Amino acid sequence: MTLPVFPETYIDLLPEVRAFLGEELKLYIGGRWVPALSGATFETVDPSTGRVLARVPSAQAEDVDAAVRAARQTFDSGAWHLKLTASERGRLIWRLADLIEARAPILAQLDALDNGKPVKKAQTVDVPLSADHFRYYAGWTTKIEGATIPVSTPGMFNYTVREPIGVCGLIVPWNYPLLMAAWKIAPALAAGNCIILKPAEQTPLSALYLARLFEEAGFPPGVFNVLTGYGETAGAALVEHPGVDKIGFTGSASVARTIIRNSASTLKRVSLELGGKSPNIIFADADLEQAVVGATWASFGNNGQSCTAGSRLYIERRVFDRVVEGIADEVAKIRVGMGMQAEQPDLGPVVSGDQLNTVMGYIQDGYASGAQSVIGGKRLGGALADGYFIEPTVFVNVQDSLKIAREEIFGPVVCAMPFDDADEVLWRANETPFGLAAGLWTRDLATAHRFAAKLRAGTIWINTWGDTDAASPFGGYKQSGHGREMGKEAIDLYSEVKSVWLRAD
Numbered sequence: 001m002t003l004p005v006f007p008e009t010y011i012d013l014l015p016e017v018r019a020f021l022g023e024e025l026k027l028y029i030g031g032r033w034v035p036a037l038s039g040a041t042f043e044t045v046d047p048s049t050g051r052v053l054a055r056v057p058s059a060q061a062e063d064v065d066a067a068v069r070a071a072r073q074t075f076d077s078g079a080w081h082l083k084l085t086a087s088e089r090g091r092l093i094w095r096l097a098d099l100i101e102a103r104a105p106i107l108a109q110l111d112a113l114d115n116g117k118p119v120k121k122a123q124t125v126d127v128p129l130s131a132d133h134f135r136y137y138a139g140w141t142t143k144i145e146g147a148t149i150p151v152s153t154p155g156m157f158n159y160t161v162r163e164p165i166g167v168c169g170l171i172v173p174w175n176y177p178l179l180m181a182a183w184k185i186a187p188a189l190a191a192g193n194c195i196i197l198k199p200a201e202q203t204p205l206s207a208l209y210l211a212r213l214f215e216e217a218g219f220p221p222g223v224f225n226v227l228t229g230y231g232e233t234a235g236a237a238l239v240e241h242p243g244v245d246k247i248g249f250t251g252s253a254s255v256a257r258t259i260i261r262n263s264a265s266t267l268k269r270v271s272l273e274l275g276g277k278s279p280n281i282i283f284a285d286a287d288l289e290q291a292v293v294g295a296t297w298a299s300f301g302n303n304g305q306s307c308t309a310g311s312r313l314y315i316e317r318r319v320f321d322r323v324v325e326g327i328a329d330e331v332a333k334i335r336v337g338m339g340m341q342a343e344q345p346d347l348g349p350v351v352s353g354d355q356l357n358t359v360m361g362y363i364q365d366g367y368a369s370g371a372q373s374v375i376g377g378k379r380l381g382g383a384l385a386d387g388y389f390i391e392p393t394v395f396v397n398v399q400d401s402l403k404i405a406r407e408e409i410f411g412p413v414v415c416a417m418p419f420d421d422a423d424e425v426l427w428r429a430n431e432t433p434f435g436l437a438a439g440l441w442t443r444d445l446a447t448a449h450r451f452a453a454k455l456r457a458g459t460i461w462i463n464t465w466g467d468t469d470a471a472s473p474f475g476g477y478k479q480s481g482h483g484r485e486m487g488k489e490a491i492d493l494y495s496e497v498k499s500v501w502l503r504a505d
């Protein structure tokens with residue numbers, strides 16, 4: 001394929017990235033690179049320019065079937081979870097992490113081109129965190145244990161073992177393409193499963209490149225397979241396929257509902273990491289300088305395209321104006337630009353034209369409902385007019401009942417709302433169908449502990465925001481998901497428990 005003409009302001013593409021984009025990209029099934037059986041392809045677009053980057057195969061039901069057969073065969077043969085020792089599996093996963101690290105510049109350019117995020121952020125945050133994830137779970141392969149159970153049945157010995165579930169279909173979104181895949185692949189591999197990864201249609205490139213690294217690392221064929229394609233076709237076929245034992249999904253609540261419905265006929269295991277409308281509460285006694293910077297990046301980190309975005313900002317009334325002014329000053333310093341430009345911006349575009357329309361629709365709705373922006377509110381034009389760039393936007397004069405204060409916008413928009421007392425803000429913070437994350441800024445230890453206990457969310461951040469670690473469980477209460485990723489919990493999420501009884505007398 002002929003490469004698009006990139007803007008002059010772009011850093012040079014690495015020769016490997018150029019070559020990759022110029023190739024006929026293929027699905028990775030059973031250790032082989034194959035086109036979609038129908039020959040169908042689709043375009044992936046650079047959101048900074050709106051230009052086509054590459055064409056990738058559009059997997060259909062028959063490709064899903066081929067991938068499931070390959071993964072099933074490998075799983076049933078025991079080539080991964082039985083014939084290799086736990087230590088050998090761990091070593092392979094570690095080797096994959098080394099390769100990810102060694103190819104960080106390539107993976108970072110692919111994610112920056114596909115998603116629009118600043119390449120420096122991709123290289124210093126997304127890729128190292130992905131490698132770290134594989135390393136953490138490489139260590140787990142030798143530590144997945146059962147238990148001996150002191151049953152009260154005379155003469156019986158009872159123990160448990162943890163076994164892999166089988167074939168896992170992993171469906172991931174576009175906001176952190178490599179990292180979201182790593183969050184699922186690493187524990188699923190460590191637990192001994194075979195995997196079919198379906199990346200988001202907007203960001204398929206790093207997933208295809210990752211498959212090369214699996215090949216290079218020497219994983220048995222069929223352990224890891226990649227199907228690029230649309231959710232409604234490839235994703236849905238994966239969910240419905242009787243040969244898939246588990247679906248691990250990150251994305252929207254509406255697709256999660258479809259997945260639950262479509263998995264009902266096979267009753268396969270489903271784990272869900274969904275969105276949020278996370279409350280971020282600033283008390284007047286907080287270190288306000290720290291809180292202002294923290295709240296700015298809680299809202300606008302990754303352009304607000306983060307399931308944990310602190311998009312409902314509650315500020316104690318007596319410091320409300322001061323904090324909002326401080327945040328507006330911080331936002332004014334944010335440089336928005338193309339993720340691959342030499343002079344690196346802080347934020348890139350949103351991921352697609354559809355996402356641009358969705359976010360701008362919310363902004364218009366905010367204005368129409370009486371909210372006022374203290375900064376931002378517009379699409380960026382000029383040299384950025386062809387891309388999907390939106391000014392980081394801070395709304396005030398927002399009622400909790402407004403759509404912009406209730407729904408996940410998944411873009412650079414935050415609603416700042418005053419509160420008068422702790423009980424009131426606790427109630428308002430919890431008054432949401434979501435429960436992924438929540439945060440507070442205070443110097444008062446009693447308030448910190450009380451809120452940590454009473455906020456209904458899977459992660460609580462106190463005087464900080466956005467920290468995650470491969471070792472610490474992450475997931476949602478309420479409609480923010482089922483199950484926990486990361487930490488030991490993710491091993492549980494990707495394994496079955498078997499109870500074995502033995503007559504011992």
Ligand code: NDP
Pocket residue numbers: 171172173174175198199200201202229230231232234235236239250251252253255256258259273274275276306307358408409410
């Ligand atoms: P989706 O939930 O549509 O996409 C997530 C993944 O699910 C993609 O790989 C998608 O495929 C796939 N998918 C879509 N439909 C189906 C289906 N019927 N069966 C199986 N898989 C399917 O997210 P969007 O990209 O549409 O984003 C919309 C909103 O979702 C955002 O504005 C945000 O609110 C939320 N979101 C939340 C994320 C989070 O981290 N929690 C991440 C991304 C989005 P494909 O895209 O290839 O068609």
